[in-house]
Amino acid sequence: MNNYIKNVLYLSSSLLLVFTVAVLGSCDNDDSDIIEPPPGSSSSAVSSAAGSSSSSAAATSSAASSAVSSAVSSTVSSAASSTVSSSSVGSASSAAGNTMGGYTWEQVGGSYADDVTTSVSTSGNITTITIDGAVSYNDGDSNGYATTGDGVDLMEDFSSASTISYTVDNQTATNIQVTVAIKTGTTWEWWEGHYNPDSGTEIAAGTSDTYTLSFSDANDWKSDVTGWSYGVSAPADLNDVHEIIFKVMIPEDGAGPVSGDVAISGLTIN
Numbered sequence: 001m002n003n004y005i006k007n008v009l010y011l012s013s014s015l016l017l018v019f020t021v022a023v024l025g026s027c028d029n030d031d032s033d034i035i036e037p038p039p040g041s042s043s044s045a046v047s048s049a050a051g052s053s054s055s056s057a058a059a060t061s062s063a064a065s066s067a068v069s070s071a072v073s074s075t076v077s078s079a080a081s082s083t084v085s086s087s088s089v090g091s092a093s094s095a096a097g098n099t100m101g102g103y104t105w106e107q108v109g110g111s112y113a114d115d116v117t118t119s120v121s122t123s124g125n126i127t128t129i130t131i132d133g134a135v136s137y138n139d140g141d142s143n144g145y146a147t148t149g150d151g152v153d154l155m156e157d158f159s160s161a162s163t164i165s166y167t168v169d170n171q172t173a174t175n176i177q178v179t180v181a182i183k184t185g186t187t188w189e190w191w192e193g194h195y196n197p198d199s200g201t202e203i204a205a206g207t208s209d210t211y212t213l214s215f216s217d218a219n220d221w222k223s224d225v226t227g228w229s230y231g232v233s234a235p236a237d238l239n240d241v242h243e244i245i246f247k248v249m250i251p252e253d254g255a256g257p258v259s260g261d262v263a264i265s266g267l268t269i270n
Helices: 002-029 042-096
Strands: 117-123 126-133 144-147 163-170 177-184 189-193 208-214 241-249 258-269
Touching: 117 144, 126 144, 126 241, 144 258, 163 177, 241 258
Parallel strands: none
Antiparallel strands: 117 126, 126 258, 144 241, 163 208, 163 258, 177 189, 177 241
C-alpha cells in the first residue's frame, strides 16, 4: 500500500513538472504576452538618440551642401555680373567714339582756364579745339587748351614709354604752334613739350603734320624745374602721370587773332 501511494505521488510530480515546462514554453513563444519597454527606458532612449543623431547629421549635411551651393552660385553670379558690367561700360564708351588716344578730353578750368577756347569735342579718334579769340604766344589766358580732365588724376605710368606723338590739323586761317604737356609727381609738375620739335617752326594755316617728342631728350621739354628753358632736364616722375594737356598758341613772331578749329588725332605713347 505504501509503495502504491509513493508511485502515485511520483507520477503526479512528474506530470506537474511536464505541465509547468509546457506552460512556460508557451509563454516564451507568444509575442502578445511580451511587455514592451516603456518609452523612457534605456533601450528606447538609445534607439531614439541614434535616430535623432542620424536625422541631425543628415540635416547638417543638407544645410552645408545648400550653403556651399548658394555661395558658389552667388560668387559665379557676381563674377558674371561684374564681367558683363565692365564689358558693357567699355563697349558703350568705345561705341560712343568719345576718346582720342584712349582718353576723354575737355576744356580746362581752375588756375589755367583760358578765355579763347569755346569748346572741346571728340568724334572718333579726333579731338577738336574750337578757338574764337586773340590767341597769343605763350600767354596762358589767351592760349587754347584741351585736357584729359581738369584736376582728374589719370594715375598713368609712362616710365616704360620712349615717345609721345600726335598729329595736328590746323583748320584756322592763321599759323599756329601746338604743344603737349604732362603733369607728373607729387607736385603735379607741368612738363611742356617743345612746339613742333621736328621742324622747329609753326603749323601753317590749312595744313597738318605729325610730331614726336622723346621722354628721354631734355631738348624736347621744359618746366619750372628747368627755369622754363629747353635742354636742361627730361621729364621726371614718368611713373606718376596725372594729366595730359594740349596747348594751342600763335608763333612768337606771329599775329592773332585765331578763330576756327584745331584738330588733334593719333595720340600715341609708346
